[in-house]
Amino acid sequence: MSLPILYSFRRCPYAMRARMGLKLAGIDWEHREVDLKNKPQAMLDISPKGTVPVLLLEDGAVLEESLDILMWALEPTDLAGVHSSEREKILDLIHENDTEFKANLDRYKYPSRFSDVKDPEHHKDQAVKFLESMDGCLQQHKYLFGDELTFADIAIFPFIRQFSRVNEEWFSSLPLHALKKWLGEQVESILYKSVMEKYTIWEG
Numbered sequence: 001m002s003l004p005i006l007y008s009f010r011r012c013p014y015a016m017r018a019r020m021g022l023k024l025a026g027i028d029w030e031h032r033e034v035d036l037k038n039k040p041q042a043m044l045d046i047s048p049k050g051t052v053p054v055l056l057l058e059d060g061a062v063l064e065e066s067l068d069i070l071m072w073a074l075e076p077t078d079l080a081g082v083h084s085s086e087r088e089k090i091l092d093l094i095h096e097n098d099t100e101f102k103a104n105l106d107r108y109k110y111p112s113r114f115s116d117v118k119d120p121e122h123h124k125d126q127a128v129k130f131l132e133s134m135d136g137c138l139q140q141h142k143y144l145f146g147d148e149l150t151f152a153d154i155a156i157f158p159f160i161r162q163f164s165r166v167n168e169e170w171f172s173s174l175p176l177h178a179l180k181k182w183l184g185e186q187v188e189s190i191l192y193k194s195v196m197e198k199y200t201i202w203e204g
Contacts, residue, residue, distance in 0.1 A: 007034050007047075008052050014066035021073040053069055080154060154191075
């Protein structure tokens with residue numbers, strides 16, 4: 001095994017964040033694109049939870065969470081603000097994205113999957129409150145924590161992109177001009193495009 005092995009799914013926002021972190025850090029990896037309806041046994045053997053991304057390192061260690069992969073890739077470097085004084089604030093914002101915002105996003109996009117959803121519009125409105133707070137930050141500077149890209153932008157962007165695509169016409173009407181500018185720049189970035197090529201399903 002000469003390279004880390006990444007089990008991934010192209011459209012999964014968690015996998016996107018992992019791939020972006022690896023690419024930004026200049027780490028090469030063996031890519032194994034997963035059919036989520038027919039998960040490979042090799043992946044399940046090292047990560048029985050069966051979700052992507054999963055990164056198998058050369059020493060046999062396994063990283064099963066996207067944020068762990070992102071931080072593992074960027075930690076040895078001074079890239080993306082990993083060692084900045086804002087680190088704890090960044091981690092708090094990512095936690096809010098991964099918990100409250102993601103829960104509202106899922107219940108807005110897939111209401112039939114959740115027994116507790118009475119009104120998907122309520123969850124949409126709650127999600128917008130998170131976007132409004134980020135828009136306020138982005139009115140002050142280019143990225144979420146200043147004028148340089150940090151791991152906050154990488155970690156959160158894929159989920160904002162997913163939200164924006166549920167109803168693109170409605171999203172485009174929102175008065176979140178700074179957020180939409182930031183989102184558009186991330187979508188058009190070389191970093192994002194470099195990890196969104198079409199992958200062939202890995203069959204082992």
